[in-house]
Amino acid sequence: MKAAHPHAPAQAIASLWDSHHFSALDKSHLRHADIQPVLDEIADYPSITRETIGYSCTGKSIERLSMGSGPLIILAWTQMHGDEPTATAAVLDWLKLLHLNSTSNSLALGSDWTSLVTLHIIPMLNPDGAERDTRVNEQGIDINRDAKQLQTPEGRLLWQQVQTLKPDVAFNLHDQNPYYSAGPTAYPATIAFLAPAFHPDKHVDAPRLRAKQLIACMADTLSHWLPCHIGRYDDTYSLRS
Ligand SMILES: [Zn+2]
Structure with a gap:
């Protein structure tokens, strides 16, 4: 629990x-x-x-x-x-x-x-x-x-x-593209994280490990508000990333 x-x-x-956000920014x-x-x-x-x-x-x-x-x-x-x-x-x-x-x-x-x-x-x-x-x-x-x-x-x-x-x-x-789900689920990914690899072989060096640990903390905290809606961003090369 x-x-x-x-x-x-x-x-x-x-x-x-609702009370305080900048409504002038409510545009696409x-x-x-x-x-x-x-x-x-x-x-x-x-x-x-x-x-x-x-x-x-x-x-x-x-x-x-x-x-x-x-x-x-x-x-x-x-x-x-x-x-x-x-x-x-x-x-x-x-x-x-x-x-x-x-x-x-x-x-x-x-x-x-x-x-x-x-x-x-x-x-x-x-x-x-x-x-x-x-x-x-x-x-x-x-x-x-x-x-x-x-x-x-x-x-x-x-x-x-x-x-x-x-x-x-x-x-x-x-x-965040609204068409992606959070993993193999029916839930849209409201937010997705990526700790990008710095090396071509994608090995995890010290800064990347720290980024992954930070993401784990953020995902755990955010899961209280957004259960099932947190994704891991796909790090395969994409024109759109
Ligand atoms: Zn972008």
């Missing part, structure tokens, strides 16, 4: 989201202009800082929002593929709920996580792709295939952030 969940129940979080296609008013609001929260870290091919700003001051550094970015906007809306809503939690403990997170973790979020890494609702950037390059050659300004920017921030954990957040 599972222990009682230490955090807020799903219904409480759902009603918080999110562009750079859509998120600017939201970034302006979030930048006013005393617990969050906003910094323009660079510009896309066509000169659209790429920004980073940061919260917390703890020793564990987490970096997450969204919409590296311009046509995958759901994580952008999710992280911005999440930051608002974390901000509200900082005064009301409405998420019942227990200890002060901001003294344990520094959280950096780059919403919409590929604003030019977002503008045209395409996977690739303005140069027609998939930024998720540019980690070594660094031909794109957006890929170089991400690399600079990794070099500067030296994150302990990094999350490359993509959309």
